Amino acid sequence: MKDFKRAVLAVLSSIALTTGCSPFVDNNMIEEIAPVIFWYVADAGEGKLKISTVVPPLVREQKRLLTMQVDLLKQGGKDFNLIYYRELKVGQLRMVLINEEIAKKGLIRMVNTLLSDPAISPRLFLAIVQGNFDDYISAQLQKQPNLDYFLYRMFKHYEKTNQGEMTIVNLHDFLKRYYSPMPYPNLPVFKVSSNYFSYVGTAFFGRDKLKAIVQNMDDQIYQLINNDKYLKHLAIPALSTTLGQVRSSVQMKMNQDASSISVQVDLTGRIEEYQGDKNLLEGEQLADLRKEIESYLEKQTAELLKKMQRWKVDPLQMGSLSLGPLKKPLREKEWLNTWEHVKFDVDYRLHLQPSATALPVGR
Amino acid sequence: MATCSLYAKTSGYGGIYVMLMVNRLQILYFILSMPAYLVHPYMIWGIIAIGVLSQCNLMILSRWFASKYAAKGFQGFVQLFGERGVRFLAFAALFPVFVKVTVLTLGYVEIVQMFIFPSMDKIWLLLSVFVTCFYVAQQGIEKTIRFVVIAFLCTIWMIVLFFPFILPPLATYSNLLPLVPTEWSLQSWKGLLIVWAALSGPEYLICLAPWFNSNHNLIKYLTLGNALSILEYLLLFAASLSFFGSDYLRISNFPVVQIIRYLQSPVFERIDIILICIHLFHFVFAAALLLLYFYGAVRIIVGKWHEQTTRRGFVLASMAVLACMMIINQWFWTTGEEQYKWLALQVWLGASTYLLVPGLLLLAMKIKERLQA
Structure with missing residues (x-):
């Protein structure tokens, strides 16, 4: 009997709570909300921000681009609700893309x-x-309605195993x-136009201001010696060679009075493509190519480091x-x-592993 | 009026309960925010040093448990201090007990509101947490002691979640340098004080001595509990330090919760919500125990310790605590500054009770022996 009374009390109080005087203020009725996946923030001039997103991400409904001019970031998140019939929620926000101009400030x-x-x-x-980015989204939205989601999957894909593309x-x-x-800090840089989206390279920041962007070879070297320590492909067009499955182990040493740093990089990988004239079946010529690659990488790395000094950034955290x-x-x-x-003092040592099939020179 | 015996003794509890209780009382609210106050890598040694001090303190405490007074419970205290003295001490203890239960409950409610229900009025959360504590407490002291097993099992596994954060790539070991203090400031002393206050709690066990089976070799279990707490604190501090780094840690409000937010699971996005909720078991155990202490102290002060406990009395005492908590919540716990003051108060009170209680008991015992001899 006592238990019965308690059960009735519990049911009654939960009815009261769920229907009447509910303490909950947030309304998360799924049909009435729209979680956003990304924000794109650009500078609108006069200290204002332009913020845009794509809705709706979930239901089968025509997608469209929402854009607002606001003073504050969170204000943008709020004001979207005023021009759209669903309440936008930030709980699923996965990406914030920031225009280069803002990043410089x-x-x-x-x-x-x-x-x-x-x-x-x-x-x-x-x-x-x-x-x-708005141009790109509005141009692509007809062709690829789930663009925002695909972009997120791309980030996720390359984040997961750090395979060194980006x-x-x-x-x-x-x-x-x-x-x-x-x-x-550093951030990836993407370039967009109305029908074009591509990865450019890595942006280096001095505190929170964008200082410089490195691309192509410099970016590959940065991935190798700092970011991922692995590259699936290291393309060296200057030597007509592509190395594959490149792993690096980097040893940096600073001398006592911090006047010089020695960077020793051990690369392990295999030649996956060769377009040059050497016959790689011959040991001597292979060794020549190896030395060429080593000295090329040494030169490039030393230049990259000098550039970093010029930009006054230390993204490799050598200060530690x-x-x-x-x-x-x-x-x-x-x-x-x-x-x-x-x-x-940069020193590369390349350890070439045999590939599945040797790459002799074409006849 | 229905009678109930909140302080009945039907069976004794083994040393393992002592260990669990020492451990859980030491790992309370402060575990969630402590790394943000310690900040510097050399505080790792600070935690170890204070842990050793705490161990010495527990050795003093174990001598009290081994004495003939401990097992007699209330009568033992009366023999030592006299009736008037006990009533005075109970009165003095009301304040720290009340502050502890208030800071614990309101602090937890604050976290729940911050991370789970930002739009909800805190009064509702406070009410539901308090009702849970009340429910556990009114089951009586025996069941509350037993509840520690649930509290322990519910929360101890969480330390496994922190292992990824002490290993690369999530951890940056250069954040752990320099390991030796290069400068020492008032802030560092405060950090040590916070560690000491965080390790306080076992002094509350003195009133539970009659419920323990054997009071003679408790030191083993006290040591185990203390060691486990220190390991937990070390792990969490090292993990949050290598995950955040000193400067980032300083601006982070509840670093331990923030760390958990970084975890991801394919099933459920917000793992932190689940973990915060599970912490409720742990906090409810401590708060329920403190509620029973509060009621017991009030009974001693009004001189009704020999009478049967009544449900009405307990309800009234709890209502008084709840009312005070609501008042504090409404008017004295609104801004971060006020909250900081409450935390500081709790740190000072916890540190001083942990420092004074075992020493005082030992001193009283010595004086008593000398007088009798």
Whole structure:
């Protein structure tokens, strides 16, 4: 009897809670909301932001592009509701694409805003876009209605195993770098036009401001020695060679007074394509090619490092080499002064593995 | 009026319960936010050092458990301090018990609101958490002690989730450098104080001595519980430090929850929500125990300890606690600054009770022996 009374009480109170005086304020009725997958943020001039997204992501309904001009990022999230009949929710926000112009002015306010919202995952992907992404989306929406989702899958795909095609950075990675003693985050850069979308390379930041973008060979080297330590394909057009399945192990050493850094890279990979004149079946010529590749990479890497010094960024976090269990860590300013005058000693060692079929020269 | 015996003793509890209780009382609210206060890598040594101190303190406490007074429970205290003294001590204990239960409940409610129901009025959350605590507490002290097993099993497995964060690629080991303090500030002392306050809690076990089977070799279980807590704190601190880095950690409000938010599962997006909810078991155990302490202390103060406990009395005491909590929630826990003051108060109170209680008991025992001799 006592249990029965309790059960009745429980049922009655839950009825009261679910129907009448509900303490819940958020309405998440699935038919009435539209989770957004991405935001694209661009500069609209006069301190205003232009923010756009595609709705609806879930139901079978004509997709369309929503664009707003706002003063604040979150205001944009709110104002979308005023021009669309479903309430937009940010709980599924997966990507924030940021126009290059904004990135040059500084990102940290925007990124901190995203971080402080518990509904937004710290795994949110960030990327820089060159060109107008709105044009691209509105032109493609008829042909590929699920474009936003495909883009997200692309990020996800390359993030998962770090296979070295692209730099993929999420909110947490960016902020972790930003708040570290060497505040030089990086982000991927994509180029768009109305019917064209492509990966360009990696953007280097000094604190939250975009300083420079590296592409092609430089980007590949960056992936090799820092980001992923692996490249599925390393194409070297200058030597008519493509290396495949390249793994790297990098050893960096700084001397006592931080005046020079030696970078030793051990590459293991195989030649997957060769268009040159050498006969790779002959040991000597193969060794020649190996040396050529080594010295080419050494030269390119040294140049890349010098460029970084010029840009005053240290995305390889070489400053952390100066850390020790007993040493007081260098602050950013001190390190930057040292960094500009560091000499580099780059040494590559390429270990060529045999490929499934040898690549003799064509007759 | 229905009578109920909240403080009945029908069976004894073995040392394993002591271990679980020591561990769970040490790992309470502070575990979720502590890394944000410690920040510097050298605090790893701080945690170890304070852990060793805590161990010394537990050794003093175990001498109390081994004494003839402990097993007698209330009568033992009366023998040591006299009736008047016990009433005074109970009165003095009301405040720390109340602050602890308030900070624990409101702190948890705050986290729930921050991460799970940002749009909900906190009063509802407070009410539902409190009703759960009340339900557990009114089952009596024996069932509450038993509940520690559930609380322990529900939460201990979570440390497994933190292992990915101490391994690369998620961890950056250079964040753990330098390991030796290069500068020492007031903030560092505060960090040590917070660790000490976080490890407080076992001093509350003195009132449970009559329910334990054998009070003679408790030191083994106290040590195990303490060691487990220190390991947990170390793991969580090292994980959050290598995952965030010092500067990022400083701006993060509940780093342990923030870390969990980084986990992903194919089934459920927000793992942090589930884990925060599971923490409820743990917090309810502690709050229920403290509610029973509060009621017990009130009974001693008004001099009704020899009478049967009544449900009405317990309900009234709980209502008083709830009312105070609601008032605090409404007017004195609104801004982050006020919340920080409450936390500071709890840190100071917890640290001082943990420091004073075992020493005081030992001192009283010595004086008593000398007087008798």
